[in-house]
Amino acid sequence: MTLSNFLTDLDLNMEALIKILDYSSDEIFVLNKDKKIIYVNDACKKHYGLNKEEVIGKASMELADKGYWYPSIFPDVLERKEPITIKQTTILGAELLTSVVPILNDQKEVELIVTTARELQSYKMLKVKERDSKKSKEAEDPFGSIITNNEKVKNVLKFAKKVAAANSTILILGESGTGKSLLAQYIHENGNRGNGPFLTINCAAIPAELMESELFGYTPGSFTNANRSGKKGILECAEGGTVFLDEIGDMPLPLQAKILQVIQEKKFIPIGSNKEKSVDIRIIAATNKDLNKMVKNKMFREDLYYRLNVVDIKMPPLRERQEDIVPLIYNFLYKFNRILEMNKLISKDCLEWLTHYSWPGNIRQLENLIEKLVIVSNDVIGIDDLPEGIYNQGLAQIENTAPATLNEAVELAKKEMIRKSYKVNKSSRRVAKDLQISQTYASRLIREYCQDMSED
Numbered sequence: 531m532t533l534s535n536f537l538t539d540l541d542l543n544m545e546a547l548i549k550i551l552d553y554s555s556d557e558i559f560v561l562n563k564d565k566k567i568i569y570v571n572d573a574c575k576k577h578y579g580l581n582k583e584e585v586i587g588k589a590s591m592e593l594a595d596k597g598y599w600y601p602s603i604f605p606d607v608l609e610r611k612e613p614i615t616i617k618q619t620t621i622l623g624a625e626l627l628t629s630v631v632p633i634l635n636d637q638k639e640v641e642l643i644v645t646t647a648r649e650l651q652s653y654k655m656l657k658v659k660e661r662d663s664k665k666s667k668e669a670e671d672p673f674g675s676i677i678t679n680n681e682k683v684k685n686v687l688k689f690a691k692k693v694a695a696a697n698s699t700i701l702i703l704g705e706s707g708t709g710k711s712l713l714a715q716y717i718h719e720n721g722n723r724g725n726g727p728f729l730t731i732n733c734a735a736i737p738a739e740l741m742e743s744e745l746f747g748y749t750p751g752s753f754t755n756a757n758r759s760g761k762k763g764i765l766e767c768a769e770g771g772t773v774f775l776d777e778i779g780d781m782p783l784p785l786q787a788k789i790l791q792v793i794q795e796k797k798f799i800p801i802g803s804n805k806e807k808s809v810d811i812r813i814i815a816a817t818n819k820d821l822n823k824m825v826k827n828k829m830f831r832e833d834l835y836y837r838l839n840v841v842d843i844k845m846p847p848l849r850e851r852q853e854d855i856v857p858l859i860y861n862f863l864y865k866f867n868r869i870l871e872m873n874k875l876i877s878k879d880c881l882e883w884l885t886h887y888s889w890p891g892n893i894r895q896l897e898n899l900i901e902k903l904v905i906v907s908n909d910v911i912g913i914d915d916l917p918e919g920i921y922n923q924g925l926a927q928i929e930n931t932a933p934a935t936l937n938e939a940v941e942l943a944k945k946e947m948i949r950k951s952y953k954v955n956k957s958s959r960r961v962a963k964d965l966q967i968s969q970t971y972a973s974r975l976i977r978e979y980c981q982d983m984s985e986d
Contacts, residue, residue: 557626559645565590565604577620577647594679595853597621597860597881602679607632608640623864623873624649676712677861680851686843687716693841694721699793701778701838702816704845707894710816711776713845718772723812726771729764734777742785743801752802765798765809772812778838779819779830786831789813793837813838848889848896855885858893862900863911874904876911879979883913887920912983914953948975952983 548569551558557573566589570582578585578598585593594602598621603614613631620626628647632640678684693700694717702710711730718728731744743753747763764773775781781789792798793813797806815838824830848855859881867873889895899920907915951961962972 555648557645557647559590559643559647561590561604561643561645563608563640563642565608565643567593573647577622577624577626577649579622591679595856596878597856599626600857600860601677603628603630604643607643611638611640618647619861619864621860623867676709676716677854677857678851679853679857680846682846683851683854686713686845690717690843691720693717693843694719696841697721697723697812698840699813699815699838700840701821701842702814702845703842704816704818705847705892706818707892708845708847709893710818710845711774713843714772714774714776714814714816717814718774718812721772721812723771727768728772728774729768730774730776731764732776734780738782738785741782742788745785746788746798746800748801749803752800760800760802763798763800765792765811766800766807768809768811770810772814775813775815777817778815779817779821779824783829783831786834790831790834790837793834848892852885855889855896856881858896859884859900862897863904866901866904870904872904874907874909874911876903877913880911880913880916883916883921887923914983944975945979948972948979949983952976952980 551569552571554571555573557577558569558571559567559574560569562568566587567585568587570585572582574580574582574585578593580598590604591602594600594604599618601616601618603616603618607614607630611632611634613629615627615629618626618628626647626649628645630643630645633642633644635641676683676687678687690713700714700717702713704710714730715728718724731741733741736744743761743763745763745765747761747766748757750758750760752760775789788798792809792811796810797808799806821830821835821839825832825835848858859876863874863876884896891898899917903911903915913921947965948961951964955961955964958969958973958976961967961976962969965972967975
């Protein structure tokens with residue numbers, strides 16, 4: 531019996547079927563081939579704080595870009611044309627297990643995408659035996675810990691996954707704070723050493739005299755204050771895995787020669803010993819410096835540079851990943867709300883402001899800012915909570931962006947007037963008097979434009 535016949539027997543029409551779906555405690559989304567939402571049930575309210583009328587008709591990427599959920603998986607489903615299950619986090623901090631299934635027509639083209647989502651909390655009592663742990667891991671989080679909707683970064687990750695299968699050394703380039711260490715871990719996890727150790731040493735954070743002992747280890751009594759029983763170094767402890775040499779450009783020249791030997795011969799000598807040890811490791815290095823220029827200035831060994839630079843990968847700065855800023859903000863907001871046991875929200879105006887900032891410190895700067903804002907702000911993080919430098923640059927960017935239409939120009943002027951008046955007057959009654967409008971209209975505009983500013 532078909533569903534159609536079954537519904538006919540029950541005297542159910544489409545309206546009744548939708549009513550049944552609306553009662554589901556699991557969230558149900560249906561998208562068309564253009565990734566526009568054509569149906570969602572009432573469960574979306576508890577996950578995103580939106581009524582279904584606010585969702586239906588919207589493009590899924592529009593909501594994803596605003597941080598209502600992350601990561602977004604619909605583009606990958608359209609590309610792969612196969613079901614994907616993924617862990618997602620919503621704007622309200624809910625963690626969902628989301629299953630996305632494409633429905634194909636006779637020409638094997640995607641006609642519809644059906645999504646079901648349930649809060650992970652609901653699965654705590656279930657014991658699920660996974661048939662293929664590696665496939666499951668990839669499906670759950672296709673880009674590891676790296677949150678992105680940016681095509682440049684997606685291409686970087688695809689390339690990184692490709693080279694992860696080899697054991698060649700890799701040099702990751704990029705500005706400070708762009709996520710080079712996360713990329714190194716992603717490569718490690720997707721290679722044949724993924725089950726082995728992943729050990730990091732930051733060459734810029736450790737004094738030169740300690741770096742050698744940290745890397746190579748030492749025998750008992752090798753130097754003053756040495757551990758009586760000696761100590762294994764990172765190279766030995768990483769056997770079968772990966773050593774990540776972060777900020778390799780800060781490694782002292784004498785130590786560079788020893789690392790070169792490890793890469794070439796897979797052997798090293800601990801401090802205080804005269805016996806070589808063999809080691810099976812992969813080396814990944816990263817730097818925010820111009821190593822080629824350092825080689826010319828005799829500040830970095832040329833032979834080591836070429837050994838490290840078998841494969842090079844560049845991480846784009848955050849200013850070139852504008853579509854990632856809002857999802858990253860929500861990720862850090864959720865993280866620090868959980869750590870600090872708070873429940874802070876962030877206003878849409880503040881989000882817009884932050885997308886216009888250039889982020890010279892990249893993702894690390896953004897993460898540090900959100901941590902600070904969660905600590906010092908009121909319940910809703912607003913524009914007024916931003917540090918002066920970020921506020922001023924965001925203001926300059928917005929002022930330099932000319933409105934495209936007359937309506938947009940009017941809207942911008944109205945918003946600026948309301949915010950300025952409300953900041954001084956602090957009540958809808960006084961704003962109405964100041965701007966010579968009705969109090970009802972003033973209240974509506976305050977709700978629309980000043981949600982991050984508390985009323986006295």
